Amino acid sequence: MTDDSLTISLSGELDPVEVARIHDSLRRFNEPHSGPYDRHDLLVTARTAEGALAGGLTGLTQWQWLYVDYLWVDERWRGSGLGARLMRAAEQEAAKRGCRWSRLYTYDFQAPGFYAKLGYEQWGVLEDFPPGHRQIWLRKAL
Numbered sequence: 001m002t003d004d005s006l007t008i009s010l011s012g013e014l015d016p017v018e019v020a021r022i023h024d025s026l027r028r029f030n031e032p033h034s035g036p037y038d039r040h041d042l043l044v045t046a047r048t049a050e051g052a053l054a055g056g057l058t059g060l061t062q063w064q065w066l067y068v069d070y071l072w073v074d075e076r077w078r079g080s081g082l083g084a085r086l087m088r089a090a091e092q093e094a095a096k097r098g099c100r101w102s103r104l105y106t107y108d109f110q111a112p113g114f115y116a117k118l119g120y121e122q123w124g125v126l127e128d129f130p131p132g133h134r135q136i137w138l139r140k141a142l
Contacts, residue, residue, distance in 0.1 A: 038062055040097065044089045046082055057086045059104075066094035066142070068104035071111075083111075087118055095142050102142055108134040 027037050039062040046055045055073035059066060068090060073083045091102055104120070106112050107130070112122075115138050124137035 034063065042066070042090060042093060044086050044093075046077075046086060055082050055086055057090050059090060061094050061097045061099050064098055064100045066090060066099045066102040068102065071104075083114060084118060091140075091142055100142055101139060103137070103139045105135050105137045108136065112136050112138070 031037060039060055042057070042059045042061060044057040045053060048054055053074070054077045056070070057068060057072075058070045059068040061067070068087070071083060071086060073086070094102060102120070104115070106115060118140070120138035120140045122136055123139050126135040126137075129135045
C-alpha cells in the first residue's frame, strides 16, 4: 500500500462508533503484551438530603491501578473533609478490585497539598500546562 491510497479525515467531534473501533483495535494489539483489559469505570458521588450534588469523583481501574480522572467538591463543602471521603471511597473500591496503586494529576492552582495529605507523592510535572502553570502527576501505594 502507498500513502496515496489513504484518505485522512479530521473532525472536532467524536464519533462513538469510530472511537470504539479505534479503542478495540488498540486493545487487541495490546492484550498479548499487557494481559487482558480489566478496565472498569468508577463513579463516587455525595449528595445533600435534598439530592443536590455536593461532590463527585470519576475514574477507572485497570491493571491493578486506580486512575482518578476528576474530583470536584462544591465550594460550600470544601474544607469539610468531603474530598478526602470521596477519595477514600474510591481507593477502598479500587482495593476491592485488586488495585495496588492509585494515580492522578492536579494543577498547581488546584490541590497538590490536599493529595499530599492523603499520601500521594509527585512523580512527574508538565511545565507551562496550562500556560503559566504546572500539571502535577501523583501516585500512591494502596
